Amino acid sequence: MRDDEGSIDEPVGDGWASDEALALRAVQRDAAAWARIFEQHYASVYAFLRFRLRGAAECEDIASQAFEVAYANAHRFDFRGVPIGAWLIGIARNLARDHIKKAARRGPATDIEDEPGLATPDGSDAADLRKDLSDAMKTLTDDQQMVLHLRFILDRSVEDTARAMGRSEDAVKNLQRRALAAMHRSMTASGYPAGSVA
Amino acid sequence: MDERRLDELLAAALESGDLPADATPSESEELRPLLESARLARTGAIQAKSEGTAAMPVARARFERYIEAQRTPARPVRRESPLAWLKGRPRLATVAGAAAVLVLVALIGTRVLFTGADTAQAEVLQPGDYAQVEGVVTGVEGEGDRRSVTLASAFGTVHVDLSADAAITVGGRTGELDAVTPGVEVAVAGDVGDSRRIAARAVAVGSGDAERPAARVVERLRKLDRALAGSVVSVSLPRDGSPARVVVQTESGERFLVPVDALSTERLLRLAKALGARVSVSAGADGAFALQVSGDDVPPDADRPRVPTVRGVITGRDMNVLTVRTPDGVVEVTVRPQTRILLAESGLLREAFLRGEGAAGHTVSVTGALQPATGRVIADVLVVGPRAER
Numbered sequence: 103m104r105d106d107e108g109s110i111d112e113p114v115g116d117g118w119a120s121d122e123a124l125a126l127r128a129v130q131r132d133a134a135a136w137a138r139i140f141e142q143h144y145a146s147v148y149a150f151l152r153f154r155l156r157g158a159a160e161c162e163d164i165a166s167q168a169f170e171v172a173y174a175n176a177h178r179f180d181f182r183g184v185p186i187g188a189w190l191i192g193i194a195r196n197l198a199r200d201h202i203k204k205a206a207r208r209g210p211a212t213d214i215e216d217e218p219g220l221a222t223p224d225g226s227d228a229a230d231l232r233k234d235l236s237d238a239m240k241t242l243t244d245d246q247q248m249v250l251h252l253r254f255i256l257d258r259s260v261e262d263t264a265r266a267m268g269r270s271e272d273a274v275k276n277l278q279r280r281a282l283a284a285m286h287r288s289m290t291a292s293g294y295p296a297g298s299v300a
Numbered sequence: 301m302d303e304r305r306l307d308e309l310l311a312a313a314l315e316s317g318d319l320p321a322d323a324t325p326s327e328s329e330e331l332r333p334l335l336e337s338a339r340l341a342r343t344g345a346i347q348a349k350s351e352g353t354a355a356m357p358v359a360r361a362r363f364e365r366y367i368e369a370q371r372t373p374a375r376p377v378r379r380e381s382p383l384a385w386l387k388g389r390p391r392l393a394t395v396a397g398a399a400a401v402l403v404l405v406a407l408i409g410t411r412v413l414f415t416g417a418d419t420a421q422a423e424v425l426q427p428g429d430y431a432q433v434e435g436v437v438t439g440v441e442g443e444g445d446r447r448s449v450t451l452a453s454a455f456g457t458v459h460v461d462l463s464a465d466a467a468i469t470v471g472g473r474t475g476e477l478d479a480v481t482p483g484v485e486v487a488v489a490g491d492v493g494d495s496r497r498i499a500a501r502a503v504a505v506g507s508g509d510a511e512r513p514a515a516r517v518v519e520r521l522r523k524l525d526r527a528l529a530g531s532v533v534s535v536s537l538p539r540d541g542s543p544a545r546v547v548v549q550t551e552s553g554e555r556f557l558v559p560v561d562a563l564s565t566e567r568l569l570r571l572a573k574a575l576g577a578r579v580s581v582s583a584g585a586d587g588a589f590a591l592q593v594s595g596d597d598v599p600p601d602a603d604r605p606r607v608p609t610v611r612g613v614i615t616g617r618d619m620n621v622l623t624v625r626t627p628d629g630v631v632e633v634t635v636r637p638q639t640r641i642l643l644a645e646s647g648l649l650r651e652a653f654l655r656g657e658g659a660a661g662h663t664v665s666v667t668g669a670l671q672p673a674t675g676r677v678i679a680d681v682l683v684v685g686p687r688a689e690r
Contacts, residue, residue, distance in 0.1 A: 149349045
């Protein structure tokens with residue numbers, strides 16, 4: 103990840119062609135490639151987790167774990183099956199799921215040591231919106247959540263989302279509409295009537 | 301209303317940002333709230349990504365260390381069998397050599413028996429250390445405010461002196477010295493004295509039906525060349541600033557005494573429960589190793605006793621008393637001259653921190669003893685982290 107560890111010569115951007123070049127080097131555990139992948143995707147993976155987990159510290163930890171797991175399993179990555187960003191999100195989703203299950207087994211936090219994160223809603227608009235969005239996400243099916251994450255957090259096109267999810271574009275468009283409708287119902291219940299939020 | 305058409309209209313609207321011109325009034329009515337939801341989702345995503353970007357420096361450093369560790373495969377050094385040199389030798393030489401080795405082994409064995417040498421057992425607890433260990437109480441002597449407790453730990457017998465100054469917690473609540481009885485599982489934190497006895501500062505008492513850990517030889521880890529992972533059995537923090545020593549127990553039951561770098565020490569002691577944390581060991585610098593805490597913050601056996609830890613954000617300081625905001629309220633923390641203050645991840649300078657400068661707003665994890673009378677925590681170890689997000 104240091105500058106002297108090499109550089110990526112291929113043009114790298116959002117396109118699949120450049121992603122493919124990056125993926126090929128990632129499979130070989132090229133440090134510079136992984137540095138690039140980290141820079142490109144960490145914030146998105148973190149954002150994905152931010153709507154699933156309670157505390158910022160948890161999100162930081164699980165996001166880091168996602169990259170470590172990805173690196174450890176780089177040899178299994180098949181770029182033809184799924185783009186890097188979606189692969190990382192898939193890993194993060196599994197880690198978050200395990201984390202939530204463990205937290206559920208532990209039961210509710212009863213003392214300050216049990217509190218996994220320092221970040222609690224601070225009453226700001228941003229924190230309120232994040233919490234309401236997070237609550238709304240929980241009312242969606244897994245597929246609906248995935249569509250919203252890929253479309254609005256990873257900014258993927260319908261075509262890319264369909265490819266990442268192994269669904270048709272029509273199915274993604276339908277899931278997208280149903281997900282937004284369900285989210286609207288939940289957000290309305292939280293005091294977000296359409297058009298009233300600045 | 302045709303759902304397929306609505307799907308297409310919505311996709312087009314999300315692409316352009318406007319309602320499609322060919323949408324009917326009722327279709328537009330249907331689409332408007334969906335576009336608003338999409339806008340909120342995008343706004344939330346931007347905010348969350350912004351948080352993620354702010355978290356990147358620390359995460360990047362962790363990932364770099366991880367990659368570096370993977371590129372330097374780690375494994376405990378396997379000593380070659382003492383008899384390996386005999387391979388391929390003529391039979392007579394082999395027999396003679398074996399006899400010589402047996403004599404040598406007998407001599408060394410005699411020395412080990414009479415000197416107690418020479419594993420890393422004796423290095424686990426050193427005079428002057430602050431230490432956290434867990435074990436099962438096998439004996440208690442004394443009465444009143446002074447007790448002498450013997451523990452069976454994963455690295456052998458540990459002697460602990462208990463006094464009225466020690467904070468006893470039972471199931472997370474304040475308890476009495478009488479709670480420390482033979483058979484109970486305890487986590488002890490305190491200062492190691494000259495005779496390697498721990499003067500307990502905090503004792504967490506767990507269940508009374510704990511299985512006594514089997515004591516095994518502890519090997520000092522000097523070099524790694526394969527992945528080594530396990531759970532933390534003890535943590536020893538020297539006073540002179542030299543690397544902390546952690547005993548890691550692998551799943552197969554091996555125990556290694558691992559000198560640990562400063563950053564890993566901080567991250568370990570910042571956990572809700574350092575003892576029992578699952579860690580992987582990787583190569584480090586200057587003879588120390590790095591630890592990566594894997595999995596959850598609180599280990600799966602969370603019902604085991606844990607040394608009380610207060611985690612929160614420093615909001616103020618008055619002389620040697622810090623005010624810490626925790627999720628459960630405000631806690632006052634007294635910093636003693638003996639308190640170990642770890643600042644590596646905070647970006648603060650020690651001198652500045654001791655002058656009371658720049659501490660407010662930083663995250664902090666405090667291990668120490670709760671004074672029931674004042675409600676204050678007397679800090680034994682203070683791990684100051686990065687500034688908290690607002």
